[in-house]
Amino acid sequence: MSRRSLIVVGVGIRAGVDTTPEARELIRGADKVLHVVGDPLAAAWIEGLNPTAESLATMYIGGATREEIYAAMVDKIMVCVRRTRQLCVAFYGHPGVFCYVAHEAMRLARLENVIVRMVPAISAVDWLFADLGVDPGAQGCQSYEATTFLLCGCRFDPYAALLLWQIGAIGDPGWPCSANSQCLELLTEYLKPHYGPHHEVVIYEAAWDPVSDPSITRLPLAELPQAHTTLGSTLFVPPRGPLRIDPQVIKKLDQKVLALLTSRSLK
Ligand SMILES: C[S@@+](CC[C@H](N)C(=O)[O-])C[C@H]1O[C@@H](n2cnc3c(N)ncnc32)[C@H](O)[C@@H]1O
Structure with a gap:
C-alpha cells in the first residue's frame, strides 16, 4: 500500500475567490476532506467540491477553552489520517499562519511516517x-x-x-x-x-x-x-516615524559606500 498523505491547504479569506487552483484541485481529489472555515458559504463551497468534506468547526463548543478545542481537532485529524490514503485539511486564510492545529497535526503525522505537505494561501x-x-x-x-x-x-x-x-x-x-x-x-x-x-x-x-x-x-x-x-x-x-540612520554605523563606513547607501536604500 502506498504511503498515506496529509495535505494542508488554505482557501484564503474569500473561499473560492482567493483559493489557488492547486488548493482547489487538492480538495477535489482527496479521499477525505476536513475543514475549518469561517462561514457557511465557504463550507458549502468546499462540500460542493468534495462530498466527503466534514467541518471541524462543530467542535467549537461553548464552555471549553480554545486549547481544548484545538487539541480535539488535532485528535480528529489524526484519527482520519490513520484511516485515509490522502487526507486534505482546509483552513481559512493561510494554513500556516497562526494555525496551531495545522502545524501540530503535521508534526504528529510526520512521526507516523505520513507524507505531509502544506500549500500556502492568501492570509488576512x-x-x-x-x-x-x-x-x-x-x-x-x-x-x-x-x-x-x-x-x-x-x-x-x-x-x-x-x-x-x-x-x-x-x-x-x-x-x-x-x-x-x-x-x-x-x-x-x-x-x-x-x-x-x-x-x-x-x-x-x-x-x-x-x-x-x-x-x-x-x-x-x-x-x-x-x-x-x-x-x-x-x-x-503604524511606525511612529521614519527610520533613522545609526550614527555608530556611519562612523565605521567608508565615505563612498555611505554616499551610495544613503542615496538609495532609505527610500
Ligand atoms: C487563528 S488566526 C487565523 C489566521 C489565518 N490563518 C490567516 O491566514 O489569516 C485568527 C486571527 O487572524 C486574524 N484574521 C482572521 N480573519 C481576518 C480578517 N478577515 N481580517 C483581518 N484579520 C483576520 C485575526 O487577528 C484573528 O484573530
Missing part, C-alpha cells in the same frame, strides 16, 4: 497590506499574537509596523471569546510610552466576500480600550 495579512497600502519591507513589520505580546511584554521596535493578531480575543482563552477590557487597557498602557496617546492605530477586518468592503477603523491609541473588535479583527500599529 495579505489583505491588510493591500487594503491599508502597507509595504512590510519599507520599515519592517512585527507580528505577534495579542495575548502573548501582552503577557510576555514582548520587546518591539516602534519604528517598524506592528501587527497584533487576535486582538478581539485578547485575554480570553475560552469559547466563545471576546476582548477582555482590562487586557485592552493594559495593552494600551504598554504601547503608550512608545507611541504617545494620539498615535493612530487601525482595527482591521478584511472582507469575507467579494461584494463587501473591509472594515477599517482608525482611532487614537488612547481610545483602544473602548474600541469595538471582533474575532476577525487584527490591530495594525
